[in-house]
Amino acid sequence: MVGDVQADRVVPPTGFTARLTVLAAAAMAFLAVFALALSLATGRLAERWSSALTGSATIRITAPEDQMEAQVAAVLRLLETTPGIGTARLIGRNEQEALLTPWFGPDLPLDTLPLPALIEITEEGRGYDPEGLRARLAGEAPGAVLDDHSRWRAPLVRAASRLRALGLFSMLLITATTALIITLATSAALAANAQVIRVLRLVGAQDAYIAGAFMRRYTARAFTGALAGTILGALAIRLLPAGAREGSDGFLTGLGFAGTDWLLLPLIPLLAALVAFLATRATSLATLKERS
Amino acid sequence: MIELQDVTHGYGASPLLAGVSLSLAPGSFHFLTGPSGAGKTTLIKLCYGELIAGQGRVSLFGQDAATMSRDDIALARRRIGVVHQDCQFIDHLTVAENVALPVVVSGRPTRQIEKDLDDLLGWVGLSAHRSALPPELSGGERQRAALARAVIMSPEVILADEPTGNIDWEMSLRLLTLLVELNRMGKTVLIATHDLNLIRQAKKQVAARVLRIANRQLLAAGAEL
Ligand SMILES: Nc1ncnc2c1ncn2[C@@H]1O[C@H](COP(=O)(O)OP(=O)(O)OP(=O)(O)O)[C@@H](O)[C@H]1O
Ligand SMILES: [Mg+2]
Secondary structure (H helix, E strand, C coil), rough: CCCCCCHHHHHCCCCHHHHHHHHHHHHHHHHHHHHHHHHHHHHHHHHHHHHHHHHHHHEEEEHHHHHHHHHHHHHHHHHHHHCCEEEEEEEEEHHHHHHHHHHHCCCCHHHHHHCCCEEEEEEEECCCCCCHHHHHHHHHHCCCCECCCCCHHHHHHHHHHHHHHHHHHHHHHHHHHHHHHHHHEEEEEHHHCCCHHHHHHCCCCHHHHHHHHHHHHHHHHHHHHHHHHHHHHHHHHHHCCHHHCCCCCCCCHHHCCCCHHHHCCCCCHHHHHHHHHHHHHHHHHHHHHHHH | CCEEEEEEEECCCCCEEEEEEEECCCCEEEECCCCCCCCHHHHHHHHCCCCCCCCCEEEECCCEEHCCCHHHHHHCCCEEEEEEECCCCCCCHHHHHHHHHHHHCCCCEEEEEEEHHHHHHHHHCHHHHHCCHHHCCCHHHHHHHHHHHCCCCCCCCEEEEECCCCCHHHHHHHHHHHHHHHCCCCCCCEEEECCCCHHHHHHCCCCCCCEEECCCCEEECCCCC
16 A cells, blocks of 8 residues: 555645646647648648659640741750750650550551640759740740649749748747646646655655656656647547548648658657656756755 | 764854754763753754754764755665654655655665554554544644654664654653664664653663753753653
8 A cells, every 4th residue: 555656646646737737738739739730731742742843844836847847946946045944855756656655545647647846844943934935935936835834833832841840840839838838837836845845855855756756747747638639639630521631732631641640649748748757857856956 | 873063053143052062872862851942943953954053063974964965964864763843744645655755765665664564553553544644633643653754764863852742641651662662772862852751751761861952052951850
């Protein structure tokens, strides 16, 4: 009945600060789940969109057969003098046929079809100015059309990256707030338990023992609270309306955890426990020193 | 063991104790008397490092209390069992847990002392109250629990501040007998008390020195005892 469990009983198991700590840790963990989901989702989005961006744009030239060669040459010449264009390559007829075969089958006599000429361009440096290029193309080769469908995403990629940074920053704030709350709760508990500390001192307890008793209590409380908060947060994300998780490209597509992302969740209560451990340790040792 | 050399200490402007010297040699038995407010409790607090002397030197097991760290003082306290005048319990722990506390904080597994704890609680007549909380005890029961806690570590020195203040004569004699027995085993004992009958009774069993605080000084008591 006086087992070694008693070591932890010296700090009263109940009280205002106990509930405060559990609740605060739960709330912070809940928020952390969303901040994490936001960071991961926007991270995935930014990655997907920016990889689409680095893909090349194409210039498609449709012209009567007798003008084709001249227009292609004009476009290639023009591209050479356009700043921001890395490479420009005319896609050969064989290559075009190879691209089309899967769609139309090998039997279609492609060589008899009037195929447009395709020029694949890649960007270089800070990229080209699509409006300027379009204007020049219109002047030099009326049959040329710039197809840069992925460029409109550039601001979105920036926004997604920014959102991801904000998500990570929120996690930092949540961690700091957790540390702050636990520090306050520990200070309050140390003040409320002055008599307990006094008696422990009188019977020969060293600082490390007294601080340890508070540290174990608060680490356990922070862990329990954060575990509950994480589970609730994860459930809330699981239960997001299905529409928000399907579809292909919308912002809400990815707001959730995919595959191995779930493995990050257990880190939240562990991090909360670590933060509580460090905050309680610093607070209690400082307080014990002060009140010698 | 514990030595006070030329100690002067007080709480305000005028000192309560002036130039007091005391040596608690191993195996000695002391009584400390004096009128209420004379400074008995203050003297005892100096002896276990709760108070640090304003002037003079207090040495605990050879170390100067004034220069000891908190943790060193804690280690010294494990060798000194104290019955505090106001008992000093942790109110949300049971009597048994409070009595075992010195063992728990010293990091020793309490399993080893289960039997000692039972014997001790039986000896001070608190077996039936072992699961009670301190606020539920009577004054005398609290003092008996405090005595049990003071001796559970089998300390080298026992300082008891009015241990029989709220206890009937019969129980007082039993506690005295326990302390005398511990003294025969080589422990150093100091008891602060107003109870002259207790002192007379003790003198029949043990060679006790009786000290008296009067006019800020510590004097050997007269032959009236
Ligand atoms: N922490 C303190 N601050 C200020 N004065 C104190 C403090 N502790 C004790 N005193 C004063 O010092 C004097 C001596 O107190 P102490 O407790 O040592 O007396 P005592 O001899 O033990 O008395 P009693 O027999 O009543 O227990 C008292 O006048 C008391 O008011
Ligand atoms: Mg007193």
